[in-house]
Amino acid sequence: MTTPIIRVEDIADYEGQQVTVQGWVYNHTHKGKLVFLLVRDGYGFVQCVAFKNDLPEDVFDQIVHLTQESSVEITGVVRADSRAPGIPGGYEIGVTAFKLVQRAAENYPLALKEHGVDFVLENRHLWIRMPSQWAILRVRAATIRAIRDWLDDNGYINMDTPILTPAAAEGTTTLFATQYFDEGEAYLAQTGQLYNEANIFAFKKVYCFGPTFRAEKSKTRRHLTEFWMVEPEIAFCDLDGLMEVEEQFVSAVVQRVLKECAAELASLGRDTTLLEKVTPPFPRISYDEALEILARLRAQTDDPEQKALLEIEWGDDFGAPHETALTQQFDKPVFVYGFPTAAKAFYMEPWPGRPEVCKSVDLLAPEGYGEIIGGSERISDPDLLLQRIQEHNLPQDAYRWYWQLRLYGSVPHSGFGLGVERTVTWLTGIRHIRETIAFPRTINRVYP
Ligand code: 4AD
Ligand code: MG
Numbered sequence: 001m002t003t004p005i006i007r008v009e010d011i012a013d014y015e016g017q018q019v020t021v022q023g024w025v026y027n028h029t030h031k032g033k034l035v036f037l038l039v040r041d042g043y044g045f046v047q048c049v050a051f052k053n054d055l056p057e058d059v060f061d062q063i064v065h066l067t068q069e070s071s072v073e074i075t076g077v078v079r080a081d082s083r084a085p086g087i088p089g090g091y092e093i094g095v096t097a098f099k100l101v102q103r104a105a106e107n108y109p110l111a112l113k114e115h116g117v118d119f120v121l122e123n124r125h126l127w128i129r130m131p132s133q134w135a136i137l138r139v140r141a142a143t144i145r146a147i148r149d150w151l152d153d154n155g156y157i158n159m160d161t162p163i164l165t166p167a168a169a170e171g172t173t174t175l176f177a178t179q180y181f182d183e184g185e186a187y188l189a190q191t192g193q194l195y196n197e198a199n200i201f202a203f204k205k206v207y208c209f210g211p212t213f214r215a216e217k218s219k220t221r222r223h224l225t226e227f228w229m230v231e232p233e234i235a236f237c238d239l240d241g242l243m244e245v246e247e248q249f250v251s252a253v254v255q256r257v258l259k260e261c262a263a264e265l266a267s268l269g270r271d272t273t274l275l276e277k278v279t280p281p282f283p284r285i286s287y288d289e290a291l292e293i294l295a296r297l298r299a300q301t302d303d304p305e306q307k308a309l310l311e312i313e314w315g316d317d318f319g320a321p322h323e324t325a326l327t328q329q330f331d332k333p334v335f336v337y338g339f340p341t342a343a344k345a346f347y348m349e350p351w352p353g354r355p356e357v358c359k360s361v362d363l364l365a366p367e368g369y370g371e372i373i374g375g376s377e378r379i380s381d382p383d384l385l386l387q388r389i390q391e392h393n394l395p396q397d398a399y400r401w402y403w404q405l406r407l408y409g410s411v412p413h414s415g416f417g418l419g420v421e422r423t424v425t426w427l428t429g430i431r432h433i434r435e436t437i438a439f440p441r442t443i444n445r446v447y448p
Contacts, residue, residue, distance in 0.1 A: 161192030375416025
């Protein structure tokens, strides 16, 4: 029987068997007649133990002198050992044969010691090999799989929307512009929503899923200039219907990631107690109620700095400190609906009898993470939409097609956008959004 080349994530299936692992040496410890290698194969990290007496002298010598990141093919027998480090861990391989593919150069920049943030970001192309970064990016991939599967299984059709677009959708201040032949300026898409509003009239329930671009001047740990957003859009759906969809969707994604990424989350030290509670229904509060909660928190704190941070006037959108404080009041994600019209985008349906408020809803993730979804019911009346386009000084020509959708079979419709990186930041319990995408783009970084 030939020896199977396994994936380390499946190692438990091979207990007692001889296997081959193709990968790279992450860590290396030499103790007399033993060498302990922590080998990563892309699917996990496993301890391989080379014993001098089991191997030809020249081979053992080669193993003793391995450098970090050397590429190797290791063959050996899998045995269970609860002390064995690794991801998933609990198994090790007793080396019976060894092949060196390349002995890595000695001066690996990310040697196993503490490095500063700028240094690891500058070396992102190597940083992604480290267990924490590997685990976060695996959670990202699982999150994306869960998102697509849920939508595909629930009657949503995937429509890809353009990235080069003629106009703004989420405000003109964060556009990346580029010259488009003789057509003037084109902009990198801030959202696919407007196109999805056309798509629902052909397909009823749709989603787009792609990169979105915001020339955000904000240098926070929640903002990227290029991020991935999934945007479902639904015909015949009002704000209440939208919140129901969102809580079903987010719960399904969270539970699936918990199941598929148990080893990754454990390796990150993520306490998943609260994530396990993410099931429908989610609490719903209005913007007005949120302001009352913030006023109460402000009154309760003795810390003048915190008091100032929680300051907010009716009409303002939330900043990070407001969202953090609000989410700390709830164990689950919380919906905040009914924001002031002036604080939100031009396309949102007004609240019946209260035009200063709109049928918008944000979903805030718990544990201080804050907004992961923005969504709303959209204006369905052509006259009102035209008025809003004018009030916002938007170029009417560029929005002609969008406005025309309201003439031919207009219906109440709603949709939302979930930011993948914000979601993965929450799921993995990390501090900064930049670690949730392989090559982050921020206000001060486009390399590597
Ligand atoms: O709230 P936003 O701006 O909503 C829209 O773009 C709507 N057109 C979506 C829709 O209704 N179809 O963005 C939606 C989400 C945010 O909640 C956040 O998760 C993420 O996109 N997001 C960002 N993520 C990282 N960096 C940024 N600069 C982000 N801006 C928004
Ligand atoms: Mg938003």
